[in-house]
Amino acid sequence: MTFANDTEVALISAAALINTGKEETDQLTTLADLDRFLAEQDFSGSRAHTAAELAAVVRLRAELEEVWTSTEDDAVAHVNRMLSDAHALPRLVRHDHWDWHLHATEPEAPLEDRMATEAAMALVDVIRTHEMERLRICSADDCSAVVLDLSRNRSKRYCDTGNCANRAHVKAYRARKSAKG
Template sequence: MVFAPDTEVALRTVVNLINTAANGREHLASIGDLDMFLEAEEFTGSRTRDKAELASVHRLRSQLAAVWTANEDTAVETVNRLLREGKALPQLMKHDQWDWHLHATTSEAPLADRMSTEAAMALVDVIRSKEMDRMLVCEADDCNAVVLDLSRNRSKRYCDTGNCANRVHVAAYRARQASAG
């Protein structure tokens, strides 16, 4: 399944946001951490750079993590609530290096509203396309990071937060060697 480029970018940002709290580690502990996250994700717009803004992003992260593993009806309820609360009004925009894409809030809206609306708009595409099965949790036993499988053959099973795939494959190889020898 190929989504529109802005949908894929937004979905990857959702994955990266959720995974800032994966495996018991907090990677958005400070306003500076949030600054670095937003820069890496090329997220623009107004900022207050205060603890309330950081807390609102933490709340959003929890809501999106719940959507990631929710059934379709629950996901729809949450997505619709995020769109209502963000006062979504989709519009085509072109700026910086980005060609035409959707914005559903103004650049002056609070950060968490912009982030939640963008995430919700991307999740709308996933839900409408009946592709929620591409929203996974890493299959490594010791990892709870989320995974977005955009591969054609739906083969992605491990997250990008570390080296889960490599660790699992090495462990399986060693187990095969031990049982063979």
């Protein structure tokens, strides 16, 4: 494992959040979309269930995308601001089916603060271990989704949003076959 389990879970969730805006249609336009996303990501804590909450999460999505493609120094500035804005105070917790892990906000904190803090805490580990190159953009020519490379050999090139890897492999196979024949 490259990072602690809770760090990997938070990074996967951050990538999934960013990629909700990368499909042909935005996957976070309604409160029901947000409910579905949070359930898929097993995100706990209080909810306001308001349009303002949805808008805040969509703003967070844009900021996380900016961090994903930024330099290490720029990422540090974003992460520090996110932690400061949420008044983050890290502590160990255990709840539901999760073993000991870090939380840095109260369960009653606004959803966007809790989501930003989880992502920021995970990004802290990425930055401290100088692993920013694990945060990538899909290598498919027609895709701009983000990729989280947790492979041992840092070889993941394609996103999980569609079938980009399959399409690239078929294209390469056809090109090789065409060159032979």
